[in-house]
């Protein structure tokens with residue numbers, strides 16, 4: 480890649496995007512191609528340690544950026560072969576872009592009215608395999624799983640409106656509808 484688009488450039492573009500956008504869908508449609516630009520220039524910023532997976536958990540997250548008020552969180556995530564995450568949401572908008580390998584994102588929308596605590600209904604909306612250079616945008620309220628069905632570690636770039644450990648978000652058991660809090664450990668990246 481001749482163009483040298485860095486994480487710092489990306490963050491500057493994110494700030495400008497969020498400041499100018501009037502809706503979440505405007506943010507998502509602007510951030511998606513910016514995330515694609517950053518993953519297409521992965522050699523400028525990806526590090527070998529971003530491929531180091533916590534073997535017990537099956538995935539690791541490396542923080543690349545977060546504003547002081549916890550908005551605009553960017554991290555690199557890696558998933559070991561066979562890892563399938565719980566069905567979860569983020570409590571904010573999200574853009575996921577492929578850096579290396581392939582990850583299957585299975586997308587669900589919540590269909591109940593949220594009236595019952597600890598219970599939710601979700602509806603399957605489709606699968607999207609994310610490879611290097613692909614990016615998907617998920618509005619607030621989208622649920623998904625990520626699975627690495629390949630035999631190599633996968634890496635992806637995740638961008639959120641807010642650090643997901645500072646939002647209200649949950650995981651859902653799709654069989655029973657049971658809702659639980661979903662928090663995950665973050666590493667400095």
Ligand SMILES: [Fe+2]
Pocket residue numbers: 567568569623
């Ligand atoms: Fe997620």
